[in-house]
Amino acid sequence: MDTDSAARIHEASLSLLADPGVRIEHDAVLDLLLDNGAGRGCTTGDVRLPRQMVEECLAACPREVVLTDRRGNETVLTAECEPVFWSCPGLYVWRRGEHRPFTSSDMAETARLLGQLESVHGVVGVSLDDVPPGARDVVGLNVIAHNTAKHVRVLCSTPGGADALVEMKGVVGEHPWFSVGFTAHGPLRWTELALEIFRRTAGHGIPTTVNGEPMAGVSGPVTLAGSAAVGNAEILAGIVVNQLLEPGRPCIYNLGLAHVMDMRTALAVTGGPENAILADISAAMGRLYGLPSASWVSTESMCPDEQAALEKMLGFHAHMASGVSLIWGVGQLESQMTISPAQAVIDNEAISYVRRFMRGVEVNDESLALDVCRSVGIAGSFLEHDHTLRHHRSELHMPALLWRQRREQWVADGGRSLTERAGDLASELAAEPVDTGLTDDQAAELDRITSRFVNGGGAKRGSGLRLA
Numbered sequence: 001m002d003t004d005s006a007a008r009i010h011e012a013s014l015s016l017l018a019d020p021g022v023r024i025e026h027d028a029v030l031d032l033l034l035d036n037g038a039g040r041g042c043t044t045g046d047v048r049l050p051r052q053m054v055e056e057c058l059a060a061c062p063r064e065v066v067l068t069d070r071r072g073n074e075t076v077l078t079a080e081c082e083p084v085f086w087s088c089p090g091l092y093v094w095r096r097g098e099h100r101p102f103t104s105s106d107m108a109e110t111a112r113l114l115g116q117l118e119s120v121h122g123v124v125g126v127s128l129d130d131v132p133p134g135a136r137d138v139v140g141l142n143v144i145a146h147n148t149a150k151h152v153r154v155l156c157s158t159p160g161g162a163d164a165l166v167e168m169k170g171v172v173g174e175h176p177w178f179s180v181g182f183t184a185h186g187p188l189r190w191t192e193l194a195l196e197i198f199r200r201t202a203g204h205g206i207p208t209t210v211n212g213e214p215m216a217g218v219s220g221p222v223t224l225a226g227s228a229a230v231g232n233a234e235i236l237a238g239i240v241v242n243q244l245l246e247p248g249r250p251c252i253y254n255l256g257l258a259h260v261m262d263m264r265t266a267l268a269v270t271g272g273p274e275n276a277i278l279a280d281i282s283a284a285m286g287r288l289y290g291l292p293s294a295s296w297v298s299t300e301s302m303c304p305d306e307q308a309a310l311e312k313m314l315g316f317h318a319h320m321a322s323g324v325s326l327i328w329g330v331g332q333l334e335s336q337m338t339i340s341p342a343q344a345v346i347d348n349e350a351i352s353y354v355r356r357f358m359r360g361v362e363v364n365d366e367s368l369a370l371d372v373c374r375s376v377g378i379a380g381s382f383l384e385h386d387h388t389l390r391h392h393r394s395e396l397h398m399p400a401l402l403w404r405q406r407r408e409q410w411v412a413d414g415g416r417s418l419t420e421r422a423g424d425l426a427s428e429l430a431a432e433p434v435d436t437g438l439t440d441d442q443a444a445e446l447d448r449i450t451s452r453f454v455n456g457g458g459a460k461r462g463s464g465l466r467l468a
Contacts, residue, residue, distance in 0.1 A: 001280050001281050001283075001284035002284070003284070003287075003288065005225075005284070006281070006284040006285055006287070006288040007288065009225065009228050009229050009232055009281070009285065010232065010285070010288060012229035012232075012233075013229050013230075013232040013233035013236055014051050014054060014233075014236075016188065016229065016230065016233040017048065017049040017054060017233050017236060017237060018048050018049070018050065018051070019048065020041060020042065020046065020048075020188070021039075021041035021042075021046045021047050021048035021049065021188070022041075022046070022047060022049065022188045022189065022190065022233065022234070022237040023041075023043070023045050023046050023188060023189040023190065024045055024046075024047055024190055024195065024237075024241075025045055025189070025190065025191050025192040025195070026190075026192045026195035026196060026199075028199070029190075029195045029198075029199065029241055029245075030045060030047065032241075032244050032245070033047050033049070033240070033241070033244065034047065036053065036244055037050060037052070037053045038050070038053065049236070049237060049240060053240060054236050054239075054240060057239055057240040057243040057244065058236070058239060058289055058291075060243045060247050060248055061239060061243060061248075061249075061250075061251050061289075061290075061291055062248060062250050062251075063078060063079070063290045063291070064076050064077065064078050064250075065077040065078075065207050065250040065251070065252055065291075065292050066175075066176060066207075066250070067084075067121075067122065067151045067176055067179060067207060068151060068175040068176055068177050069149045069150050069151055069177060069437060070145065070149040070150075070172055070177050070436060070437030070438055071149060071437040072173060072175040072177075074175075075121055075151065077252065077292035077325050077326055078292055078325065079286045079287045079289070079290050079291055079292055079293065079325065080287065080323070080325075081292065081325050083319065083320050083323075083324055083325060083326070083327050084121045084122070084325065084326050084327070085119050085120055085121055085122075085326075085327050085328075085329075085330055085351055086120070086121065086122040086123070086124050086153055086326065086327070086328045086329075086330065087110070087114050087120060087122070087123050087124045087328070087329075087330045087331050087332075087339070087344065088124055088296065088298075088328055088329050088330065088331055088332040088336060088339060089124050089125065089126055089127065089155050089336065090102060090126050090127065090332065090336060090337055090338055090339040091126075091127050091129075091337050091338070092334070092337055092338040092339070093106045093110075093338065093339055093340070093341075094302075094303055094304070094333060094334075094338050094339070094340040094342075094343075095340065095341060095342070095423070096342075096423055097303075099302075099338065101129035102126050102127065102128060102129055102339060103128060103129050103130045104128045104130055104131055104139060104140075104143050105130075106126075106339075107125075107126055107128060107140060107143045107144065107147075108143050108146070108147045109147075109341070109430045110123075110126070110331070110339065110341065110344075110430075111123050111143065111144045111147035111148040111150075112147045112148060112429075112430045112431075112432070112434050113341055113344060113345075113426055113429050113430040114148060114150065114330070114331075114344065115147070115148030115149065115150055115434060116429040116430075116432055117330070117344065117345070117348040117429070118348065118352070119330070119347075119348045119351040119352055119355075120150065120330050120344075120348065121150065121151060122150055122151040122152065122153050122179075123144050123148055123150050123151070123152055123153070124152075124153045124155065124328065125137060125140035125141065125144065125152070125153065125154050125155030126140065126155060126339065127155065128140060128143075131454075132454065133157060134157055134158045134160070134161065135157070135161065135453060135454045136155065136157050136161075137154050137155055137156050137157040137158065137161040137162075137165065138161045138164045138165065138168070138449075138450055138453050138454070139450055139454065140154065140155055141154050141165060141168060141178060141446075142168070142446050142447065142449075142450040145172075145436060145438060145443075145446055146436060146438070146443060146446070147434055147436065148434060148436060149434075149435060149436050149437035149438075151177060151178065151179070152177065152178040152179075153178070153179050153180075153181070153209075154178050154179070154180050156180050156181070156182060156197045158193075158197075159193070159196040159197060159200055160453070161453070162180070162196070162197045162200035162201050163200055164449055164450070164453045165178070165180065165201065165206075166200065166201060166204050166206070167449055168446055168449050168450075169204060169206060171442050171445045171446055171449070172438070172442055172446075174205070176205060176206060176207050176250070178206070179206060179207040179208060179209065179252075180197065180201050180206055180207075180208050180209075181208050181209030181210065181211060181252070181254070182194035182197055182198065182208075182209075182210075182211065182238075183211035183212070183213045183257060184211065184212055184213065184231075184234035184235070184237070184238060185213075186212070186213070186214055186219045186220070186230060186231070186234050187214065187219045187220060187230050187234075188230065188233060188234060188237075189234075190234070190237060190238060190241070194238075195241060198238075198241060198242055198245060199245055202242065202245035202246035202249060203245070203246050205249075205250070206249075207249075207250040207251070207252065208242060208249065208250070208251055208252070209251075209252040209254045209294055209326075210235050210238035210239055210242065210251050210252065210253065210254060211235070211238075211254040211255075211257050211294075212230075212231030212232060212233075212234040212235040212238075212254065212255050212257065212258065213231065213257040213258060213259065214227040214228075214230045214231040214234070214258050214259075215227075215258070215259040215260065215261055215268055216258070216259070216260040216261065216274065217260065217261045217263065218261050220258070222260075224260075224274060224277055224278060224281070227258060227260075227278075228255060228258070228278065228281045228285075231255050231258050232255060232285055235253060235254070235255060239251050239253075251291060252291070252292050252293070252294050252325070252326060253282065253285060253286045253289060253291040253292065253293050253294065254282065254293070254294035254295070254326075255278065255281060255282035255285060255293070255295070256275075256278060256279045256282040256293070256294050256295020256296055256319075256324060256328075257295070257296060258275070258278040258282075259275070260272060260274045260275070267300075267335070268335055269300065269335070270296070270298035270299070270300065270335045270336055271297075271298050271299035271300050271301075271311035271312070271315060271335075272311075275298070275315070276314070276315055276318035276319065276322075278295070279295035279296075279315075279318065279319050279322055279324055280318070280322040282294065282295045282324060283295070283319075283322040283323040283324045283325070284322075286324075286325060287323070292325035292326060293323075293324050293325045293326070294324065294325065294326040294327070294328065295319055295324045295326075295327060295328070296327065296328035296329040296332070296336070297312055297315035297316050297319055297327060297328070297329035297332070297347075298311075298312075298315070298329050298332045298333075298335060298336050299311040299312050299315075299332070299333060299334075299335075300334070300335050301333055301334070302333065302334055302338075303333065303340070303419075304333070304340055304342045304343040304346060304418075304419045304422065305419070308333060308343060308346075309346070309350075309418075312329070312332075312343075312346075312347060312350060313350050313353075313354075315329070316347070316350050316351055316354050317354050317357070320354050320355070320358055321358065329347070330344050330347045330348065330351075331343050331344030331347060332347075341422075341423065341426035341427070341430065342419050342422035342423040342426050343422070344426065345401060345422040345423075345425050345426045345429070346401065346418065346419070346422045348400075348401075349399055349400060349401045349402060352397070352399070352400075353397060353399070353402075356397040367391075369387055372385060372387045400425075401418070401421060401422060401425060402418075403418070403421075
């Protein structure tokens with residue numbers, strides 16, 4: 001999307017925030033907005049946000065969002081950065097033909113796997129079936145931290161859980177080793193739960209993704225531009241709230257969660273070309289505001305198959321070509337409902353493939369290699385030349401999973417499909433030793449906070465809870 005079109009969407013969103021405004025289902029946040037220049041809307045809880053207020057809060061957002069792993073190693077997100085990749089939320093796991101609810105043991109194994117995948121920078125929390133709903137954020141963070149050193153994007157559940165998360169942050173260090181976020185439930189509406197989680201995690205330097213998730217034709221106009229204007233207005237309102245709660249809070253702009261509805265089946269579509277267009281809009285709006293953008297790559301496929309390969313490969317390419325800063329979706333299937341270890345390995349391979357394509361060709365004296373061509377001469381071989389030795393690793397893509405041997409070797413290897421090989425590799429990688437970056441004392445303190453929260457009334461207790 002070009003700058004002029006992004007600017008028109010911005011103006012449309014400002015017009016919506018002025019009339020009819022946005023609903024704020026949280027009394028304290030509503031008062032905060034009114035005290036800082038918002039006007040009352042037509043209905044109780046509705047506020048109108050003036051242009052100046054929105055622009056001042058946008059200006060207060062840092063242009064760089066720093067995410068760290070457990071050791072404090074930094075990844076810096078900007079509106080123009082190289083894309084960073086995360087895994088995904090979900091409810092179920094698909095493994096070797098079995099589809100079932102996702103558990104804390106699956107979270108531990110998945111975190112260990114993702115920790116071994118070079119293209120994955122962050123691990124996203126998942127809804128854990130064997131954990132009480134009100135504790136899934138806290139337990140999820142603890143399980144992930146015990147099984148990988150990579151950055152954690154917590155799947156927030158409750159206000160009480162947000163308090164525990166804040167306490168857990170200080171156990172490891174002041175660096176932002178995990179982040180949070182929430183989505184507007186539109187059109188033009190922020191719920192009490194979302195706003196309370198923003199409020200309770202504010203003031204601690206915890207980065208947050210501010211998500212707009214309109215569904216074109218349902219919670220937004222069926223036209224993509226109209227849905228983008230609604231979703232952008234929701235995000236701008238969320239940014240205003242976060243900057244008033246914590247001036248300078250790092251915010252990631254996320255319009256890429258937007259959906260469209262399949263009018264034949266009434267299902268939300270996540271892997272269609274329209275989703276890639278909405279991701280392109282998210283990247284353009286991020287650049288307009290000078291903020292890192294986010295989106296996700298998904299598929300409607302039920303398992304790692306040809307449809308998943310088609311939709312996700314094209315999705316990764318479209319997102320990277322559009323300049324999305326943070327791309328979710330490694331391992332994602334079934335319209336964001338299911339996670340597959342085999343698909344995560346395939347996605348990791350797809351990302352490295354697209355990265356190589358996007359890098360293109362460097363043309364200079366060394367790459368043109370005229371002296372090398374002359375030294376090899378007519379009908380010679382470049383295989384033995386030092387130039388080949390110097391450059392073959394950087395110039396040529398070296399897949400870890402795609403088949404590049406002869407048929408005889410493939411038959412001898414059992415004639416396994418890509419999905420079968422990916423599943424086997426996923427199991428091997430998940431079994432590798434893990435360096436979580438936690439000291440023994442830190443790990444024990446995270447366990448203590450988690451146990452106190454779950455067993456001390458911070459969440460409704462359930463049966464079968466295990467900290468994997």
